Amino acid sequence: MICLLLVLQACAGASAQSYRNKQIPLPVELYEGDTIPVIHMRDVYIYQRPKFKNRRQERYYWRTVRDVKKTLPIAREVRGIIIETYEYLLTIPDEKVREEHLATVEKGMLAQYTPQMKKLTFSQGKMLIKLVDRECDQTGYELIRTFMGSFKAGFYQAFAALFGASLKRGYDPDGDDAEIEEIIYWVDQGVL
DSSP, X not given: OHHHHHHHHHHHHHHHHHHHHSOOOXXXXXXXXXEEEOOXXXXXXXXXXXXXXXXXXXXXXXXXXXXXXXXXXXXXXXXXXXXXXXXXXXXXXXHHHHXXXXXXXXXXXXXXXXXXXXXXXXXXXXXXXXXXXXXXXXXXXXXXXXXXOHHHHHHHHHHHHHTTOOSSOOOOTTTTTHHHHHHHHHHHXXXX
């Protein structure tokens, strides 16, 4: 028994000794003349679940969370496509070639996103309009008018108005859309 304990102690001492001989660089900082090791840790976020007055308000909140989770990735993809298209358009000197490229991009986006858009609910469609405005810092109407012209922008606005939505309504993170902004924050942190 004692022999077993001595062997285990020797093994533990040997492994500790081999660890001590390895030098692992540790970042340090000087503080009032002392050298202090610095270890950077990830931020810790504390999420306090919101308090609801009634069941209806709770259902609305969780529906909003669902809508944000479903439409936020699409809005970010749209932002990437818009930036890429805009940068490419700046390199094209001929107006006719620009219009052809925009038509090609429009057809490609319709082909790619129409199946996804058909699966969205009405509230998710309205959420997508808000989130595109948030991500691109321009309303949907302004984006369509910039890339496709006033006629198509007016057509899409009339179509949206037919269903009670508006492409001209902006995203207000400090006012009406503060709850959505908070949900986006928590979704990005991986909490929700």
